[in-house]
Amino acid sequence: MAVDVFPWKKSKPSKTQPRFVAGTRKHKCGQAHTNLSTRTNQGSFPNMAFSPCLRSPVIYLLVHFLLIVFTLCPVHSSQFGNHSVANQTFRPKEELRKLNAIRNRLQQINKPPVKTIQGPDGDIIDCVLSHKQPAFDHPLQKGHKPLDPPERPRGHNQMDDLSENFQLWSLSGESCPEGTVPIRRTREEDILRASSVRRFGRKKILNRVRRDTSGNGHEHAIGYVTGDEYYGAKASINVWAPLVENPSEFSLSQMWVISGSFGDDLNTIEAGWQVSPGLYGDRYPRFFTYWTTDAYQATGCYNLLCSGFVQTNSKIAIGAAISPTSSYSGGQFDISLLIWKDPKHGNWWLEFGAGILVGYWPSFLFTHLGDHASMIHFGGEIVNSASSGSHTSTQMGSGHFAEEGFGKASYFRNMQVVDWDNNLIPLSNLKVLADHPNCYDIQGGVNNAWGNYFYYGGPGRNVKCP
Structure with a gap:
């Protein structure tokens, strides 16, 4: 029974925008304060910077009141980074530890690109030097380069x-230069969807x-x-x-x-x-x-x-x-x-x-x-x-x-x-x-x-x- 494979038609993919994580800033009093601003698909928490340098008694009492509220009251938002957090307590120290763990993981996965390509589906493709890809972080691969093709x-x-052009990102007409490999960039929200960073x-x-x-x-x-x-x-x-x-x-x-x-x-x-x-x-x-x-x-x-x-x-x-x-x-x-x-x-x-x-x-x-x-x-x-x-x-x-x-x-x-x-x-x-x-x-x-x-x-x- 001979079977024909029929022709195909492309469909237009939707676009999404890249997201990012804010860093740290310094307070006017000269003390560094943590800026916990985690962008997600559903929104973002406001930046929070607390300082003992507050002069006004009213503001001082208000800040301490807010600290108590954040510590004791449950967060009523139904989602955070596509995860249900209903009936959970917002704990700034734990969230900061998680954010730092996510940033460390992203640094391990995402290598410095020679070139970056924005795909029509919203993917960001990084062109990374082949010997700098994550595989060569392995102790037994340190200092090595990809092997030559074997006998088939x-x-x-x-x-x-x-x-080779069977992927949406390649339809942009852009390509990675020789000596590099295209790697889909991992973003903060990708890791937030996982059950844990590990x-x-x-x-x-x-x-x-x-x-x-x-x-x-x-x-x-x-x-x-x-x-x-x-x-x-x-x-x-x-x-x-x-x-x-x-x-x-x-x-x-x-x-x-x-x-x-x-x-x-x-x-x-x-x-x-x-x-x-x-x-x-x-x-x-x-x-x-x-x-x-x-x-x-x-x-x-x-x-x-x-x-x-x-x-x-x-x-x-x-x-x-x-x-x-x-x-x-x-x-x-x-x-x-x-x-x-x-x-x-x-x-x-x-x-x-x-x-x-x-x-x-x-x-x-x-x-x-x-x-x-x-x-x-x-x-x-x-x-x-x-x-x-x-x-x-x-x-x-x-x-x-x-x-x-x-x-x-x-x-x-x-x-x-x-x-x-x-x-x-x-x-x-x-x-x-x-x-x-x-x-x-x-x-x-x-x-x-x-x-x-x-x-x-x-x-x-x-x-x-x-």
């Missing part, structure tokens, strides 16, 4: 020739749950292979913009390269697209990567939000919005991703399309994946917070069930794995699994045009998924 797997299909950029801990069961509200519809030694995987992933019900949830479609148990020593390498309002502050589908060596506990992160993944590409920004996307009964768009282990140095490389290297995960990051993977997963994942007391209406894939087929349901196609001799080979024992098939399901198949493929996804809450 044999049998690489060169038909999937996709352009957990920013990390997935929720899965509490020893197996991938074939749901835990902490994570639900999957996946195709997987196991029982062999795997040195990489490849697939073309259909891109959509699924509805995500609330900021604490996400919807993603990705490949997992896995080794270790599903306990504390789980190693994973992940890449695909995701809609995550909590991480990015919007509902665009975005190209992303992830890694962990301890089941998402203390190691690893999304994209370049810690010292891990080494980017080598000067035209693709990891974490940036994807354009175009697929439409129901309309144009279909997919991205082709390949992850494989370099036979010479042992690093895990990521390639987009045909021959477009994005970068690599150094082998020293991993324990079990220092050798090979024991399992490969392809498919979708959502978070069901059940915040309204019922199943979330967050969509997976296109938001439609697998049975609707091409142009309506989301798909993975041309799935392959890399063997011990660096050959790309078809899957021989693909299995499919859906945690909650009444909410999100999956159907697999094989044909000459798409090789191993499956349709998957669903709407979440419906009559059969209350």
Whole structure:
């Protein structure tokens, strides 16, 4: 069954404005005072500067009265930085400590740019010297530079020739100069949306749950292979913009390269697209990567939000919005991703399309994946917070069930794995699994045009998924 991929149309994205944090100032009495002014999406607290130099008894009493009010009275605002703070007490010292922690984290992540590009979607892209990117903050990477391209797997299909210009920021016509890498700038409000500064950029801990069961509200519809030694995987992933019900949830479609148990020593390498309002502050589908060596506990992160993944590409920004996307009964768009282990140095490389290297995960990051993977997963994942007391209406894939087929349901196609001799080979024992098939399901198949493929996804809450 030969299947055509239809043309696509661009949609005009909305613009947002960058936000900032105010610094410190000096009081007229000569004493430095803290100016706590945290801009958020909802507004800002007024600047507060208190001084013992007040001369007027009336003002002196008023200031002390306000201090008592701020200390004892709860804040009635319903949101602060997209987080509920109802029935909480405003504590200036704690807020200042948090603000300082955020500023320190931003300094670690955001490196001095050679050039800055404003994307049409509101993203700010910094062009950073390649050897100054966050990966080289790692003690084992200090003073190093990105490695040269490795030997590619044999049998690489060169038909999937996709352009590097698949992201909204690149539609501005601007690009980063050679010798730099484009990095999406992290802002204060991005970190404020996280559960804590320490957990920013990390997935929720899965509490020893197996991938074939749901835990902490994570639900999957996946195709997987196991029982062999795997040195990489490849697939073309259909891109959509699924509805995500609330900021604490996400919807993603990705490949997992896995080794270790599903306990504390789980190693994973992940890449695909995701809609995550909590991480990015919007509902665009975005190209992303992830890694962990301890089941998402203390190691690893999304994209370049810690010292891990080494980017080598000067035209693709990891974490940036994807354009175009697929439409129901309309144009279909997919991205082709390949992850494989370099036979010479042992690093895990990521390639987009045909021959477009994005970068690599150094082998020293991993324990079990220092050798090979024991399992490969392809498919979708959502978070069901059940915040309204019922199943979330967050969509997976296109938001439609697998049975609707091409142009309506989301798909993975041309799935392959890399063997011990660096050959790309078809899957021989693909299995499919859906945690909650009444909410999100999956159907697999094989044909000459798409090789191993499956349709998957669903709407979440419906009559059969209350």
